[in-house]
Every structure is written in C-alpha cells, then in structure tokens.
Amino acid sequence: MTNAGLNNQNLEHIRRICEDAGIKLTHQRLEIFKELMTAQDHPSAEDIHRRLQKKMPTVAIDTVYRTLATFDELGIARKLHLANNRNLFDTNLAPHHHFICDHCRKVDDIYWPDFDRTTLPAEISGIGRVRSRHLELHGLCTACLEQSGE
C-alpha cells in the first residue's frame, strides 16, 4: 500500500522492467502488477488471486505465487513476513514499519525515522552484525476500538 493508483507510467514501467530483466510481459503478470499497484492494503497472494477472479477467472494460484516472488526479486514489491504467520505484499519500498490490528488484522505503514537512527544496545556487538530492524506494533485500530465498546 502506498501508491496513488495506476497510470500509463506504471504500465510503461512494468514493460521496461520485464524487458530489462529478460522476462516476458504476460497477461497474468500485467494484471497482477495492476492489482498490486491499485491495492489500498497489504494483500496476500490469495487476496490477489481472489481479486483477480473477476477479470481472469482462469488464473491459477500458483501463478500468483510465482509472479509475486518474481516481483519481489525484481524489487517491484516486497514480501512481508509478519509475525502472525501471514505473508503479505507491500509496494511501499520506503523504509517503514507496521502497525497490526490484532482484532481485524489490518496492517498500516508506520514511519519512525528516529527509531531507525537510534543506536542499538551495546550488548548486540557481541552477538552479531545487525543488517535490518523489523518492528511490528500490535494493538487495536481506531475502528475496532470504537466498535468493541468504548
């Protein structure tokens, strides 16, 4: 989730990317790309597959998995491994973290540059070299807070 919708620039974008990578721009890849770029949330492979049913009733779930893996490798989207065992996809390539509603499972992007810059605890140097920080804030989103009394 991130993008301001699909436009011709995106279409030219994916065409270029496929060309550069030496892979074919198939109907399935194009539609999955469009679905990703217009998604307003963090969809799973199965979400994408379900949403494509209307346009492409014959697309197979394994094609969706393969295509999303390809997009992840090409840097178009990023596969999120969240701690609740859900693999979601994110087109927001900027550094950010996530807020996860434990009730409705909605995932929101969180920006916290101050935290990203914070010095790590000294003990970590004895354990290894840190390459990335994965932060999830868990709680209840405003909608679920209101709904569940109060």
Added chain:
Amino acid sequence: MTNAGLNNQNLEHIRRICEDAGIKLTHQRLEIFKELMTAQDHPSAEDIHRRLQKKMPTVAIDTVYRTLATFDELGIARKLHLANNRNLFDTNLAPHHHFICDHCRKVDDIYWPDFDRTTLPAEISGIGRVRSRHLELHGLCTACLEQSGE
C-alpha cells in the same frame, strides 16, 4: 532460553501449576516441561519432539503441540511468532526482543529497555492503540560472520 537448568524446585513448580490449573501431571507433560527448561535455545515444537525421541520414542507430535499450547496458556512458556514463519518457544518471560541470524537462524534474546520506554511516533495515535511492540533485529551472528570470510 533463560533458565539455569532443571532442579527439584522446577519439578515441584510444574506439579503445583498443574494442580492449580486442575489438569493432570502426565508423563508427557513432565518430560516436555523438562525439555523446555533445559533447552539452551528457542526450540520449535518439532525440535522438542525430536529431542524427546530418546527418552520417549512413542510420544506423538500432536501431543507436543497440545502441551506447548497448554504451557503457553498457563504462562510457563511463551509461543514466539517470528517473522520468518517459525513458531518457537521461549521460557524467558521477561520483556525482551530477539536477534535472528539470517544465515544459521539462531535466535538470541535482546534486552533494550530504553527502546521499550521510547515514546511512539505521534501519527500512531490516529491509527490505533498500541498494546505491544515486537522487534526483531536481523543480521549475521558472530560465528557466521567469521565463517563466511567476514
């Protein structure tokens, strides 16, 4: 991972817990408890099952899953949902986070009270109420750093 090994106090401890909870102290529960308490790492259910094979060759994997879920509910151990889709168990009940080696997959406990106390970014108030912070530091542990030519 946390404990200083198994002793009679632990045995009396699990007996009390089962009694208080109104559940039976079975041979399986006792052995799984001992395995957890002596573990020097963060074992998965399948790790526990494998390690028990010597002592209890007939113990079933589903019993291990059920028992670990029970221990999680009783507060003896905590089920960790890590972002690499592995469900591990931790007997360290103190607030802490984890360092995960992306090469050998070792998991180390990290204490970072300064971070735990840090004020969240202002934008979060518009998204929901945070109840917990899940932090994973990813990288390479010292052993893997040396080994891989550093």
Added chain:
DNA sequence: GTTAATGCAAACGGTTTGCAGGGGT
C-alpha cells in the same frame, strides 16, 4: 471408576513442485 489426555490417522491451510501444453517474443 471418571474424566481428561494421549496416540493414531486423517485433514487442514498456505505454499511449492514436476510436468505437459499454450502463449509471448
């Protein structure tokens, strides 16, 4: 003797794989 817990087997959900046939270059 009751009742809860175990072992077995089978199902589960999400994901991946081998393969033959179809579509893009």
Added chain:
DNA sequence: ACCCCTGCAAACCGTTTGCATTAAC
C-alpha cells in the same frame, strides 16, 4: 520456431482435529 510461462495436479510442510484407547486422579 523457440523457449518461457502457465495451468493442472499432486506433493509439501507445519499444524490441527476427531475419535477410540489409555492412564492420571
């Protein structure tokens, strides 16, 4: 025409469930 990509089906892995048997109280 070539070969990559797709769809199908089946396997996969970790986990869960229903059920009859077993063992703790």
